[in-house]
Amino acid sequence: MSGLDAVFSGVQSALAPAGSAAAGIATLTWIMFAGAAIIFLIVMACVAFALFAPQERRAFLSDHRMVIGGGIIFPFVVLTALLVYGLVLTRDLVRAPGTEPLEIHVTGEQFWWRVHYPAATAETPPLVTANEIHVPVGRPVRFLLTSADVIHSFWIPSLAGKLDMIPGHTNRLLLEAERPGIYRGQCAEFCGSAHALMAFDVVAHTPEAFEAWMRGQREDARQPVTTLRAQGRDLFLESGCGACHTVRGTSAAGTLGPDLTHVGSRRTIGAGLFPTNRGTLAGWIASTQHLKPASKMPSFGVFTGEQLRALAAYLDGLK
Structure with missing residues (x-):
C-alpha cells in the first residue's frame, strides 16, 4: 500500500467516509482544498507576473480596481459561498432522520469511554460497556455525549465530525454507518497526559x-x-477488584472503572491500547502505570506469575 493509499483509506481516515455525515464533511474538505489550491495558483501567477513582466504591463496590478476586485470582492464572494455551503451541510448533519434513531450515551473519562445502551424493556437495566461501541448499519444513531471530569472530544473520522464532551452538559451527534466494518475513534481534545492513549x-x-x-x-x-x-x-473477587469493576452475575459491582462483564469479547483493552488476549491482560494488571501512565488503575505487582495467569484466563473467558 502506498503512502497516499494509507492516507485515503483505513479505519481512522476522514478521507475514507463510511457514513453520510462523514461523506458530506469529506466533500466540503475537498472543495475547500481545491478552492485553496486554485487561489494559491492565481496568487503565485500574479506574483510571477509582477516580478518578470515588462514594466509597462505591470501597471494594472496597482490600479485601484484591481485592488478592490482582487483584494475585497473576490475573497468576499468566495468565503461567503464556502460559508453558506458549510452551513447547509451542518444543517443536514443535525436534521432529524426519518427513522427513529438508536440512542447511545457515551461518557468520556480519564482516559477511557463509558458506553450506555438503552434498556430493552422497562424491566431490564441499561447495558453498560466500555471502549467499544457497536452500531447497526443503515439505522441512524444519536450519541449523547458528556464528560465525567475534563473536556474530551468524540471523533470517529470515517463516520462523522468531532464533538466536544463537556462536564455537566450533553451534546448530541447524529450519524449513520452505511456498511459493516470496524472504525477507529479517538479523543481529539487534549485531556491529560494519557490523551494520546484514549481511543x-x-x-x-x-x-x-x-x-x-x-x-x-x-x-x-x-x-x-x-x-x-x-x-x-x-x-478477582477476593482481591477487591469488584470495588472498581462490575462483573454481572458475581458480587463485583464497582462503577469507578470499566464494566468487565464481557471484557473478553472486546477487541482491545486499555481504550484501544492493546489487543485482548491473556498476555496483554496479565501485563495490564501487573504494569498498568508503566503501560498507560496517569491511568486511575494502579499497577498490581503483588500478584505472582501463576496468579496473573489465572486472572488473565478468567477475564479472557468473559466473552
Missing part, C-alpha cells in the same frame, strides 16, 4: 448481527469452565 473502536453490524450482539451482551458473565479460570474468578 475506541466502532463496530458496525448488519441489523441482525447487532441484535444478536445486544442479546449476548445483556446476559450475565459466563461461569468459569476450567479450574484455572475458576481460580482467577475467586482471586
Whole structure:
C-alpha cells in the first residue's frame, strides 16, 4: 500500500467516509482544498507576473480596481459561498432522520469511554460497556455525549465530525454507518497526559448481527469452565477488584472503572491500547502505570506469575 493509499483509506481516515455525515464533511474538505489550491495558483501567477513582466504591463496590478476586485470582492464572494455551503451541510448533519434513531450515551473519562445502551424493556437495566461501541448499519444513531471530569472530544473520522464532551452538559451527534466494518475513534481534545492513549473502536453490524450482539451482551458473565479460570474468578473477587469493576452475575459491582462483564469479547483493552488476549491482560494488571501512565488503575505487582495467569484466563473467558 502506498503512502497516499494509507492516507485515503483505513479505519481512522476522514478521507475514507463510511457514513453520510462523514461523506458530506469529506466533500466540503475537498472543495475547500481545491478552492485553496486554485487561489494559491492565481496568487503565485500574479506574483510571477509582477516580478518578470515588462514594466509597462505591470501597471494594472496597482490600479485601484484591481485592488478592490482582487483584494475585497473576490475573497468576499468566495468565503461567503464556502460559508453558506458549510452551513447547509451542518444543517443536514443535525436534521432529524426519518427513522427513529438508536440512542447511545457515551461518557468520556480519564482516559477511557463509558458506553450506555438503552434498556430493552422497562424491566431490564441499561447495558453498560466500555471502549467499544457497536452500531447497526443503515439505522441512524444519536450519541449523547458528556464528560465525567475534563473536556474530551468524540471523533470517529470515517463516520462523522468531532464533538466536544463537556462536564455537566450533553451534546448530541447524529450519524449513520452505511456498511459493516470496524472504525477507529479517538479523543481529539487534549485531556491529560494519557490523551494520546484514549481511543475506541466502532463496530458496525448488519441489523441482525447487532441484535444478536445486544442479546449476548445483556446476559450475565459466563461461569468459569476450567479450574484455572475458576481460580482467577475467586482471586478477582477476593482481591477487591469488584470495588472498581462490575462483573454481572458475581458480587463485583464497582462503577469507578470499566464494566468487565464481557471484557473478553472486546477487541482491545486499555481504550484501544492493546489487543485482548491473556498476555496483554496479565501485563495490564501487573504494569498498568508503566503501560498507560496517569491511568486511575494502579499497577498490581503483588500478584505472582501463576496468579496473573489465572486472572488473565478468567477475564479472557468473559466473552
